[in-house]
Amino acid sequence: MPFFINFLNKELGVMLVDxxxxxxxxxxxxELKDIEKDKNIKATAIKIRYYKETYENYKNEYNQINxxxxxxxxxxxxxxxxxxxxxxxxxxxxxxxxxxxxxxTIDACQKLLENKKADINEKEERVYNYMEKLDAMKVExxxxxxxxxxxxxxxxxxxxxxxxxxxxxxxxxxxxxEKRELITEKIMPVFIEEYERIKNIKGYGMCLLNGEIxxxxxxxxxxxIISDAKDKRKITKCPHCGVILxxxx
Ligand SMILES: [Zn+2]
Numbered sequence: 001m002p003f004f005i006n007f008l009n010k011e012l013g014v015m016l017v018d019x020x021x022x023x024x025x026x027x028x029x030x031e032l033k034d035i036e037k038d039k040n041i042k043a044t045a046i047k048i049r050y051y052k053e054t055y056e057n058y059k060n061e062y063n064q065i066n067x068x069x070x071x072x073x074x075x076x077x078x079x080x081x082x083x084x085x086x087x088x089x090x091x092x093x094x095x096x097x098x099x100x101x102x103x104x105t106i107d108a109c110q111k112l113l114e115n116k117k118a119d120i121n122e123k124e125e126r127v128y129n130y131m132e133k134l135d136a137m138k139v140e141x142x143x144x145x146x147x148x149x150x151x152x153x154x155x156x157x158x159x160x161x162x163x164x165x166x167x168x169x170x171x172x173x174x175x176x177x178e179k180r181e182l183i184t185e186k187i188m189p190v191f192i193e194e195y196e197r198i199k200n201i202k203g204y205g206m207c208l209l210n211g212e213i214x215x216x217x218x219x220x221x222x223x224x225i226i227s228d229a230k231d232k233r234k235i236t237k238c239p240h241c242g243v244i245l246x247x248x249x
Contacts, residue, residue, distance in 0.1 A: 018187045019232040022195055023246045025187070026206035028180045029199065035169055035176075044162045051155035058148035065141045069134065076130045079123050086120045194235055198243055206244040217241035 090113060097109040184192055199205035207216035209229055214221055219240040221229075229236040229245040236245050 017232040018191045019235070019244075019246060021183050021187045022191050022244070023206060023208075023248075024183050025180055025192075025195065026199075026204065026244075026246075028176050028183075030204070032173065032176055033203075035172055038169060041162070041165050041169060044158060044165060048155065048158050048162055051151055051158060055148060055151045055155055058144055058151060062141065062144040062148060065137055065144060069137050069141065072130055072134050072137065076127055076134070079127050079130070083120055083123050083127070086116050086123070090116045090120070191235065195244060198237075202241065202243060204243060206246055207238065207241075209245050209247045214238040214241060214243070214245060216243045221245065 093109050093113050093116065097106055097113070100106055100109065195205040197205075202216075204216065207214055209215070209221065209226065212220050212223075212226060216238060217240045219238075221238060225236060225239060225245070226247070228234075229247050230249070232247075237243060238245050
């Protein structure tokens with residue numbers, strides 16, 4: 001790590017000034033900014049939300065179809081009970097029919113039987129349709145369960161990945177902040193204060209002088225200012241964008 005070398009150099013008696021250290025701080029700040037902008041972690045978070053919503057939808061659909069199945073099963077049970085009691089009535093009517101000699105009674109019984117049997121047929125037809133519908137619903141229920149489980153599995157995997165990414169990022173941020181603090185302690189407060197002030201306004205406080213060009217704004221720097229910037233015991237700013245200039249030499 002360059003800044004450790006700086007400290008080492010200091011111990012070895014090599015002249016190292018605040019501006020070098022401040023530049024290390026600015027590089028750490030850039031790195032921290034990049035981490036914050038990390039698209040991978042944001043994309044993963046969005047994907048996780050999508051999977052979660054999809055899973056919830058499947059779950060709701062599954063619960064709904066389960067309720068519908070129960071309702072239909074009850075309906076079938078009730079209709080079968082109706083058919084059973086109708087059959088009993090038919091049996092009783094038939095007994096009355098065979099034991100009666102009265103034409104009037106026979107006629108009434110026959111009419112009753114006709115109606116009851118039609119009723120039974122209609123109800124049996126209905127049960128048959130219910131059963132078909134029930135089978136289809138059960139197939140659909142299994143499909144939903146399978147899809148829901150698949151989504152849940154993807155969600156869990158993604159969540160694990162997300163937690164891993166998040167831990168990595170937090171670890172990186174922690175290490176960088178520790179480094180930053182170590183370096184900052186060695187810099188004159190007035191340098192740090194000026195740097196922070198500019199950074200708060202512009203988003204970055206210090207830029208490398210790239211040949212004769214400020215790497216912050218991309219504009220040529222006059223020669224006199226470049227000479228000033230080479231003196232690392234003081235702060236020299238870019239006359240165009242106002243950030244602290246750093247000459248790497
Ligand atoms: Zn500039």
